Amino acid sequence: MTDATFAGAQARQTVDSIQTSYMAQVQRRRLYGGLTLLIFIVLMVSGFTVADDRNAGGFWDGLHQIGDYPAEVLAEAWEKRADLPALIVKFFPALVETINIAAVSTLISAAAGLILSLLSTRGLARWPRMIPVFRRSMDIMRAVPEIVIALVLIFVLGGGPVPAMIAIAIHTAGALGKMFSEVAENADLKPVEGLASTGANWSQRMWLGVLPQVAPNYLSYALLRFEINIRASAILGFVGAGGLGYELRNAMAWGPGRFDEAAAIFILLFGTIVFFDQISSRYRNRLTEGQNA
Amino acid sequence: MTAADLSLVKSEADALFSRKRLFAFGAPAIILAYFVYIFFAFDIAGLTQRANWDNAVTLASDSWSYKTHVTRDNRSGEMSYAVEGERKGAYPVGQRPDWVSGDDIITIDLGGDTIVRLLPDQRTEIEVPGFGLIEAQAEGRNITTNLPDDAPDWINASNRRVAITMPEGRVTITGSKTEVFNYFPGWELFWFTFDSPYHGHGVFEILFGDRIDPTRANITGAVSDWWNNAMWRHKDVAWAIGETILMAFLGTMGAAILALPLAFMAAKRFAPVMIVRAVTRRLFDFVRGVDALIWTVVLARAFGPGPLTGTLAILITDMGTFGKIFSEALENVDQKQIEGVASTGAKPLQRYRFGVIPQIVPVLLAQILYFLESNTRSATIIGAITGGGIGLMLTQAIQTQKDWEEVAYYIVLIVVMVMAMDSFSGWLRGKLIGRKD
Structure with a gap:
């Protein structure tokens, strides 16, 4: 009886450790994914700003003129x-x-x-x-x-x-x-x-x-x-x-x-x-x- | 098998063979006929007359060599020395190339025993080995020479202008100026122009030697002088390449971001309403059919020239292509994974996120990265039309028709840029979705 309880506790412990390590992995994955996304967004936004700056006409001014021509x-x-x-x-x-x-x-x-x-x-x-x-x-x-x-x-x-x-x-x-x-x-x-x-x-x-x-x-x-x-x-x-x-x-x-x-x-x-x-x-x-x- | 059957098989085989024979001879004949038609339609025969081989020679020799101009103003007698005859490449006052000597009589040694002497009173003497001494005198607008009437064809002389082309260099004399061109291999002033204190110093000297410019550290000074080199404009070139890559990057990624939700609307499985599907698909066909050229033209009217216009032109055209490819990929996703995710009680958005997206990500990434590379090339071309990036610099350099070494430099840079983007996107694809080959 005591053996079984002990085994059960041990099993719970393993499950717990698996769960925590899994959660840690998920966390890390999310962190990396989030970081990649963040870098990507920063690149897109800053790239867009640079392109907008170096263009003769601005994006927001030109947007409503697209249809004109x-x-x-x-x-x-x-x-x-x-x-x-x-x-x-x-x-x-x-x-x-x-x-x-x-x-x-x-x-x-x-x-x-x-x-x-x-x-x-x-x-x-x-x-x-x-x-x-x-x-x-x-x-x-x-x-x-x-x-x-x-x-x-x-x-x-x-x-x-x-x-x-x-x-x-x-x-x-x-x-x-x-x-x-x-x-x-x-x-x-x-x-x-x-x-x-x-x-x-x-x-x-x-x-x-x-x-x-x-x-x-x-x-x-x-x-x-x-x-x-x-x-x-x-x-x-x-x-x-x-x-x-x-x-x-x-x-x-x-x-x-x-x-x-x-x-x-x-x-x-x-x-x-x-x-x-x-x-x-x-x-x-x-x-x-x-x-x- | 009866004899009748056999003859039937035989005649079928014969028919097949004659069809194949017809095709094997017919297809090349049609292609040949088409080429003959093209020969006349494109006027290939007239091409040899229209072609300007002098241009080709200039182009070929200028792209790997440079010339230094020695110019005497025949009115004021003033001398100037400049690489490629440009103000940016001029020698500072009081300096001149070491193959020029003398004060009253200026002697220019072109090498190979060809010597040009600029004498007082606007006189010019040219010693050509194997030909003799050519004398020329500029008076007002006229030029008198000792040349015979039947001068060889490397001399082009009239009483207004004399042009002599020798293997070692070129001399042109007009009433207003006498110019001597001396040719050297290489791209002169690529690192530093004459006004930089670092000109003429070696790499070792700059890195480890004494301070050349007392106000600046050697390395920062040299880098900044190189970066701001007025002749080769390294800063502008770097910006232009950056702009071109930026156009490709923003255009490709923007197109992918816009195309993904639209692709769901165009795929049968995710958009049960026929009309939505049809409208989205026609939209894709339309933006693809209105070519990047027309988009560029239209967008340049609204946004003016620059990288933003190029970005948007790439974005809109590729949105159509991506939409088509993505929606085809979406049609082919496996239903089982979506059902599996749905069985856990996932809401529609979660079903898409965990059931659909993981399946199509490899296709998406492969296409996006492939387009990133191909759009670098498109961005160069669009830049040449709409005015942005390295494409514009290249067209400008070609249109001036004299800076062929710059044209060669830009071409090398473009090829290197595209190949770098190619290997970068290949590397990224290998990292993200595993190498296929």
Whole structure:
């Protein structure tokens, strides 16, 4: 009897100690969580204050002006709504140029990314010792924002679609190369070995052994990039690389009186982005689902 | 298997093969045709004419070298010496580079036996090895030279302006001034400008040597002179990079904070009312479809140029993307954990906090950190449009079309910044949710 009581007391003691240590742990976790949250909030608030200070116009003054410019544009566009279809037709070639820049750069960079990814994947690489070199060069290509290359090339080649195309292609090749290489790492090596046993050379092994396995994922990533590149090519146009962005800058420089042009360009750009967004997401779903099935 | 079956299989296989063959030849043919179309649409053939290769040469050589200008005012006879011909890089009065000598006759040794002599009466003599002595005289607005009419193509001479480009340097003579450019590799005055007492002193001397400027300790003085270097503007550059990272950080985090509650409203499981779901989803599509470019343009009108505008442009665009990704993640949460939490009597908010959030946190964090890196690049681009951060400094440096060494410096900094953010976000992701690879 006494034994049992003793055992019970001991058990209660263990439970108590477990409970206190658990509570202490919870306390510590809460403290750390709270501290992290506090640091995060301080960073956000102070960052916001700094950004607000260094901005030309303040946040609270500007907040109620957000609607002004769109309202002006919309009002003027509505006034001249009869001209809109004509303007859309007028800017259509610029839109085609923007899409062309995105398409060509995606095609080129998909080809370059394909080769780079195979060269930098362990197990598939042609020269295994060169893997770090290719990886580093892809990192650098990925890190260079398009606008940097575009601005430098505009200085050399003059304005137009080619600088934008090259700039986007270089950045995209790095980005796609990394994504492609992650896919290729998971590829089954048996077909490659089988092909090697028949005496196939490296390019034949890759073309017939690896590509069929990774093609759906590669295509899906390339489509995603195409979508991103349309946006990028519109932005680069704004700094002088042709296409819709260039027309937008010109229309904006005119100010009131030409807002109908700006509105037409906004409509074209918005429509294009949504259109290609939908198409690419539908095809990407089909590509990745088709693989799982 | 009968013969009929076999022939059916055969014909099916044949059809499959011909389809594949068509695709295998058709797809490359279409791409090739598209490239041919692009060749003409982008006028690639005309590119060689439009391209300005002189610009390319200037760019390539200026980015890793600098030139020191020796200028004589041909009206007053006054001499000036300046790095890159800028006032900020001018030699203090009474000092000049050691390759310049003489008082009445100023001799400039460009190296490689190329010697320029600035003689009194606005006369200039240039000794070019393998060519001979070139003499030039500026009188009023005219220049007379001893050059033959069929001068080689590195000499560009008219009676108003003479420009001579030699491997060792360049000389231009006009009625108003004679300028000699001497080229050196490197980025001159990167650490200290001439007006700093620390210019020309080595690292060792500054760290351990005697006090160079009697009023300041060596290290603080050197750091402050470097920080306020007027030529390379290290302080402004640091601020600009800080602004760019700030835009990326505030934009990404703000977007995530706003998108999370909205994502609940867009997910079928948490928002049974169809209309709420549809409205939220269309909102996401809309802010994503109105590209960052348009948001930047619109917001710049309201807030003026600066980092806040860039922050808000990133915030609004990414809110749409995050909302979409988060709501997809929310659709895929496991119901069992929510039921488990509910069985303890948890209220709805607690159910979300302890049943849902822990499940989606890894997806959320991975996306947020990935976007933090990619937004550093976007912030550079948006900064170039809206006027803030390192993007603006880069565009300004490119537009002046002469400070290519600064352009190269900024490009290096941008690449390093993006790569640093990349490895930082990768490291943080590894710490927070465990490394996947």
